[in-house]
Amino acid sequence: MLLRIDTFGPDALLVRYASKGDAAAFSRGQALLTHVDSHPPAGLIEATLGFTTMLLEFETGQCPDRALLEVMLEGVVREAPAEVGPGRSLELPVVYDGPDLKRVAEIAGLSVGQVIELHSSTEYRVRLLGFSPGFAYLDGLDQRLHTPKLATPRPQVPAGSVAIGGEHTAVYPAATPGGWNLIGRTDTPLLDVARAVVGSREAFGLRLGDAVRFVPVDRFHS
Amino acid sequence: MGEPILEIVDAGFGVALQDLGRRGWKRFGVPPGGALDRHAARLANQLVGNLPDAPVLEILYHGACVQARRRIEVALTGAAVSTGRPGDWHTFWLSDGEALAIAPPRAGVWSYMAVSGGLAGTRWFGSVSAFPRGGLGSVLESGTVLERPVHPFVPLPPAIGRRWIDPTEQRDYLYPPAFRVWPGPQWQLFSEATRGAFFGQSWTVSSRSDRTGYRLDGGPMSCAAEVIPSEPVLPGSIQVPPDGRPIITMRDGPTVGGYPKIGLLDSAQLSWLAQCRPGQRIRFVVAST
16 A cells, blocks of 8 residues: 545545654655645645644635645655655763653663663664654664563653654653653753744754653763 | 734633634644634624634633623523533624633533634734744733724624524533544554453543543554654544553644554544633544445
């Protein structure tokens, strides 16, 4: 399957362009979003990416013909490269002292030191922004560190918490409720509220495609 | 700064500024936000002659008390005036120093108060809708003084005494309609029997409901696929988590989700659903064009 478009109610379409969220899916998603941003169908309110899907929301009654859109977007997918190169390279200092660090180590059958070593020796890629403002799903987590989310989410997770949820790792940009395993914290701000007020995309510290490394530190400099 | 016009003397269960929300920021994880009951918020603005998107106060349940800092024309819609008496959604004046307290509503959850000329507020990504769960602003605390916008929208001529709205627009939240549901992207993952269980029973709105989502209690449903790769979610999406109890995504809900979606509540009825209280029973019907 190259691409399939399902209706999502009368005014939205869900474009499914891959079956699993791998590097090829990411490349397709980027190509589709770029295309839709530069050639928006009339009445398009917004386009949003998932791992394998793109949601197109339209003004009431302005949803375009599915078959026509399918033909157009299929061409975009066909021409998408197998992979897109990394965006910016970022390093985030991390103090590995999270409350779930031991749990992650126990589930993996590793020592805490090995968990830190594994988590900080990978270059991750931002594959998805979503869930809450600026929350970036990072791909590339060592399989041994894949850890199920908590059965009951915490009502409040501190901003800057470095966490593992299933096969992804992430940093909580703000203090929010959260169900991921907290393994550490960074002091690099990933949501700039002053820029949120002026409505700038620069409010978000991480962008799709960024390459991210976690650097273990004992404490932060400032 | 603008002129002070209204003080939140007591925030009660909760008071927030809301407009109709933001567009275009979901791709960064920012939910649309905005008034949960857009119908009542729009009518409040219309009553006082504001643009539909002007910021209004969204008041949860009761206990809130506001005091005018100068003579202002206001309108109250939603739960606080879900009286069952036609003609109760209308404009009125508050004189300088006059207070208005929100009594326990007979039905409904959210009340909306619009002030002629609008209210000023901080915006995050274009909307005054704060999103405390995601680090953007907070609900209004007792003692907050709200100001008129620096360039207020020119309101109605002062000669108008008391505007009211068509009584058929005034909803009585004791009696919700059957909610129309469009098949969702994972409709096919649910068996015929499971779909039947969804539409065939009445569901109870759970007390674990808020601006991110309304949860439903009832006979649990089963689904073929427990989780799917996270995909974008629309407000009104009906997700079925592994425990089989549906969650209806509201306007502050996560922008992506990994639970299968059996359907999408018709967007015109999401405002109606927002006014259904925990414990209230609701039913769904299949929507069709």
